[in-house]
Amino acid sequence: MSFNPRGAFAIFSFELMRAFRTFFQSIFAPVMTTSLYFIVFGAAIGSKMTQIGGVSYGAYIIPGLLLLTLLGETTSNASFGIYMPRFTGTIYELLSAPVGVAETLIGFVGAAAAKSLILAAIILVTASFFVDYHIAHPLLALLYIVLVAAAFALFGFALGVWADGFEKLGIVPMLILQPLTFLGGTFYSITMLPQPWRSIALANPIVYLVNGLRWTFTGQSDVNIWISFALTIAFLALCAGVIAWMFKTGWRLRS
Amino acid sequence: MQPILEIQGLTKRYADGPIALDAVDLTINQGEIFALLGPNGAGKTTLIGAVCGLVRPSGGTIRAFGVDLAKDWRSARARIGLVPQEMATDMFTKVSDAVNYSRGLFGLKRDPARIEEILTSLTLWDKRDSQIRHLSGGMKRRVLIAKALAHDPQLLFLDEPTAGVDVELRRDMWRQIGAMRAKGTTIVLTTHYIEEAEEMADRVGVIDKGRLLLVEEKRALMARMGSIEAEFALAVPLREVPAALVDYPLVLSDDGASLTYRGHGGAVDARGEVARLTEALVRSNIAFTALDTRQSSLEDIFVDLVEQKA
Ligand SMILES: Nc1ncnc2c1ncn2[C@@H]1O[C@H](COP(=O)(O)OP(=O)(O)OP(=O)(O)O)[C@@H](O)[C@H]1O
Numbered sequence: 187m188s189f190n191p192r193g194a195f196a197i198f199s200f201e202l203m204r205a206f207r208t209f210f211q212s213i214f215a216p217v218m219t220t221s222l223y224f225i226v227f228g229a230a231i232g233s234k235m236t237q238i239g240g241v242s243y244g245a246y247i248i249p250g251l252l253l254l255t256l257l258g259e260t261t262s263n264a265s266f267g268i269y270m271p272r273f274t275g276t277i278y279e280l281l282s283a284p285v286g287v288a289e290t291l292i293g294f295v296g297a298a299a300a301k302s303l304i305l306a307a308i309i310l311v312t313a314s315f316f317v318d319y320h321i322a323h324p325l326l327a328l329l330y331i332v333l334v335a336a337a338f339a340l341f342g343f344a345l346g347v348w349a350d351g352f353e354k355l356g357i358v359p360m361l362i363l364q365p366l367t368f369l370g371g372t373f374y375s376i377t378m379l380p381q382p383w384r385s386i387a388l389a390n391p392i393v394y395l396v397n398g399l400r401w402t403f404t405g406q407s408d409v410n411i412w413i414s415f416a417l418t419i420a421f422l423a424l425c426a427g428v429i430a431w432m433f434k435t436g437w438r439l440r441s
Numbered sequence: 442m443q444p445i446l447e448i449q450g451l452t453k454r455y456a457d458g459p460i461a462l463d464a465v466d467l468t469i470n471q472g473e474i475f476a477l478l479g480p481n482g483a484g485k486t487t488l489i490g491a492v493c494g495l496v497r498p499s500g501g502t503i504r505a506f507g508v509d510l511a512k513d514w515r516s517a518r519a520r521i522g523l524v525p526q527e528m529a530t531d532m533f534t535k536v537s538d539a540v541n542y543s544r545g546l547f548g549l550k551r552d553p554a555r556i557e558e559i560l561t562s563l564t565l566w567d568k569r570d571s572q573i574r575h576l577s578g579g580m581k582r583r584v585l586i587a588k589a590l591a592h593d594p595q596l597l598f599l600d601e602p603t604a605g606v607d608v609e610l611r612r613d614m615w616r617q618i619g620a621m622r623a624k625g626t627t628i629v630l631t632t633h634y635i636e637e638a639e640e641m642a643d644r645v646g647v648i649d650k651g652r653l654l655l656v657e658e659k660r661a662l663m664a665r666m667g668s669i670e671a672e673f674a675l676a677v678p679l680r681e682v683p684a685a686l687v688d689y690p691l692v693l694s695d696d697g698a699s700l701t702y703r704g705h706g707g708a709v710d711a712r713g714e715v716a717r718l719t720e721a722l723v724r725s726n727i728a729f730t731a732l733d734t735r736q737s738s739l740e741d742i743f744v745d746l747v748e749q750k751a
């Protein structure tokens with residue numbers, strides 16, 4: 187046996203089942219927060235704002251808002267998925283089963299990414315109730331969302347293996363991802379920033395993510411979108427590499 | 442007898458701990474029940490963990506089903522089952538979902554009939570739709586066993602399967618384990634109830650401080666190491682052990698009213714010696730009013746062993 191597809195599928199469906207059991211938390215809550223953002227920034231403030239590059243402000247912020255939710259949710263979903271079995275001890279079964287890094291990632295990361303795609307779809311539908319928008323490059327947008335979801339599911343998984351307490355699980359999405367996303371041009375174009383803030387903002391990797399997705403939606407971007415794609419893929423590869431190392435050495439998984 | 446598991450020079454040193462396994466050599470044979478005995482912290486769980494992939498060995502080799510676990514772990518693990526010592530279950534999952542999940546995880550097709558069979562044999566069938574958190578402790582342990590059996594392992598590790606379960610459930614589990622053995626499953630169990638090993642095991646191993654002190658067939662061990670104590674209540678107190686009996690290992694009580702024989706070196710030999718001693722007493726005209734004999738259990742042997750080597 188060199189690969190155990192049933193094992194991978196068992197993990198995948200078990201994880202999805204877990205999400206539906208906590209449907210309210212996993213799906214409803216983020217949709218609710220995103221709606222609030224649209225009401226405040228899209229409908230209320232947005233109506234007083236001028237267009238940015240020919241796009242209404244409400245439509246302009248959709249990709250950023252989508253990413254804001256996607257990054258946080260994907261990361262915490264994936265990190266909890268692997269952290270909880272470590273915490274409760276049920277990971278013994280996973281470690282003793284004929285599943286390796288491939289099956290585990292397909293199962294856990296696949297499920298976390300799948301949840302995020304469902305979430306993204308729901309958010310986009312929700313957004314259409316508040317603002318008129320259309321997606322300039324729908325296929326590229328889908329591809330980009332899949333890439334980002336996969337990359338941050340991997341990131342979350344690594345986080346869940348690394349964390350040795352609940353605080354650490356919460357800290358990264360709350361204190362690192364969220365501020366970086368807010369400052370990453372979710373609600374504005376970084377060209378609106380005065381110097382030196384504009385240059386400083388370019389050091390924020392999330393700027394490239396937001397602009398990459400924004401380009402697939404609106405056709406405009408503050409940065410070179412090739413950098414966005416390359417950066418996303420590099421981040422994905424980095425996280426996958428870290429996880430492969432974790433499995434190879436058993437770090438924080440096997441005693 | 443075919444070896445199903447061959448452990449050689451297995452050593453484990455935890456990063457911040459003492460040496461938990463010290464060059465352990467152990468071979469488990471196809472179809473046997475092997476009981477691993479040892480005090481708390483002896484290294485039993487570590488040994489099982491090393492075989493099942495939970496513990497990274499610091500040294501040594503493990504071969505299961507003839508393949509090196511370091512190389513072909515997937516195919517070996519697919520045939521090994523583990524019931525852990527610590528109660529670890531997904532509290533919000535339904536019993537049947539949990540057991541189906543285990544079967545899939547180990548690479549097998551869904552088989553509702555087989556799962557029903559397993560749940561029924563563990564009297565869990567009625568609870569199949571309950572969330573695990575709603576079950577009692579003993580029932581939760583049964584779920585762990587059901588999960589371990591879901592992929593029909595050929596080699597099953599039970600780490601203290603009966604810790605904290607009541608007498609009835611324990612007897613029930615012994616029957617279960619007996620039934621699994623009858624179907625050809627090889628079983629390695631650890632236990633603190635030595636009675637359990639005495640009841641079920643074909644062979645026992647005693648481990649302490651990471652060293653395997655002995656591995657022996659249970660019957661042979663009890664015959665070789667067992668002892669018999671025989672106490673004669675004398676009709677008339679004696680002042681000293683009569684000259685005719687000094688060759689026997691006898692102790693006279695302080696008041697001279699009872700004579701106690703302690704024979705070591707195997708229960709079988711000692712039993713014969715008690716018979717000869719009784720005849721000698723009669724020949725010497727020493728009358729006795731009562732005779733109590735007590736055969737040592739595996740437990741006494743175990744305690745002696747661990748204390749001797751401590
Ligand atoms: N993860 C760990 N990190 C450090 N030391 C450990 C770890 N797990 C076990 N040990 C140590 O290794 C030794 C053997 O532990 P182990 O759990 O194998 O014993 P055991 O025979 O199963 O004991 P018990 O009968 O109490 O279950 C003990 O000294 C224990 O403290």
Ligand SMILES: [Mg+2]
Nearest residue numbers: 485486487526
């Ligand atoms: Mg133990």
